[in-house]
Amino acid sequence: MSDRTDEGVPQSGRGYRKGPVLLRGTHIPATTTDQRLLAPGEGTDWVHSDPWRVMRIQAEFVEGFGALAEVGAAVSVFGSARTSPEHPDYALGMEVGRLLVEAGYSVMTGGGPGIMEAANRGALDAGGTSIGLGIELPFEQGMNEYVNLGVNFRYFFARKTMFVKYAQGFVVLPGGFGTFDELFEALTLVQTHKVTGFPVVLVGTDYWGGLLEWVRTAAVDRGMINPTDLDLIHLTDSAEDAVEHVVERGRALAAEFRS
Secondary structure, eight states: OOOOOOTTBSSSSSOOEETEEOOOOOOOOOSSSSHHHHSSSSTHHHHHHHHHHHHHHHHHHHHHHHHHHOOOOOEEEEEOSSTTSHHHHHHHHHHHHHHHHHHHHHEESSSSHHHHHHHHHHHHTTTTTTEEEOOOOOOOOOOOOSSSSSEEEEEEEHHHHHHTTTOEEEEOOOHHHHHHHHHHHHHHHHHTTTSSOEEEEEHHHHHHHHHHIIIIIIIIISSSOOOGGGGEEEESSSSHHHHHHHHHHHHHHHHHHHH
């Protein structure tokens, strides 16, 4: 994570991205583009200003589609930005990135530090395409140095579309709220058949086991989900097993499509 004051005010560092614009120091805004878009308006000025925001949103989709259209088969890897390079999860992320490239995939992350950096680093070291999809945040992260194809976004929803549209699977390592958000969005899209049933792999039984136990008991017992919905998730401690599951599931889906 970048340096911040006690009040959370962003400080100078690698840079704050606002679309194609790089800002540092006192030029960093106090609010994000998403925050301003979703904030309740006062009066009716928003009627005149909000339609123009559609053009900026459209531009983000066009830029993302253009940058990623030719990356080929890819897998999105998610995990904490707070993980240090000395943590075992970082080494695990590097191994996941390397093995995905060796299996013929490009690797997509949020482009930041921690697990994201680890997966990008493993992919780059293996000679593959290492993709970072950055996001404007109220604190600085910057694109990590192991990304060789990077796209910066203002809007979370545009960025999320890219993670799903160009991925053949998700591999999720330990992370916080952002990782949870990405995980459950992926599961919801697969469960509701909004996307092809691509694999969702959780890496880290100690970390994810309690969450899955809660789902098996509280959610299933109350009838909130079907027990078979848990089959959408593959839990493992092994980078090799995670990538093998992605590959095998991809082959099965390809066979189903051909039939």
